[in-house]
Amino acid sequence: xxxxxxxxxxxxxxxxxxxxxxxxxxxxxxxxxxxxxxxxxxxxxxxxxxxxxxxxxxxxxxxxxxxx
Numbered sequence: 001x002x003x004x005x006x007x008x009x010x011x012x013x014x015x016x017x018x019x020x021x022x023x024x025x026x027x028x029x030x031x032x033x034x035x036x037x038x039x040x041x042x043x044x045x046x047x048x049x050x051x052x053x054x055x056x057x058x059x060x061x062x063x064x065x066x067x068x
C-alpha cells in the first residue's frame with residue numbers, strides 16, 4: 001500500500017461517512033465533506049496534502065502523486 005492509495009481511500013471514506021452523518025444526524029456534517037473536497041482541490045494545484053505528509057513521516061511507501 002502506498003501513500004497515494006491511502007490518501008484517496010481515506011478521502012473517499014470521509015466523504016461517504018460525512019454524507020451519511022449529514023443525512024441521518026445533522027446537516028452540519030456536510031462541512032466535513034466540503035473540507036475534504038476543498039483539501040483535494042488545493043492539493044491538485046499545490047501538491048501539498050497534510051495526510052500525505054503524515055503518512056510519509058510514518059514511513060509509508062511513496063507513490064507517484066505525493067512524492068516528497
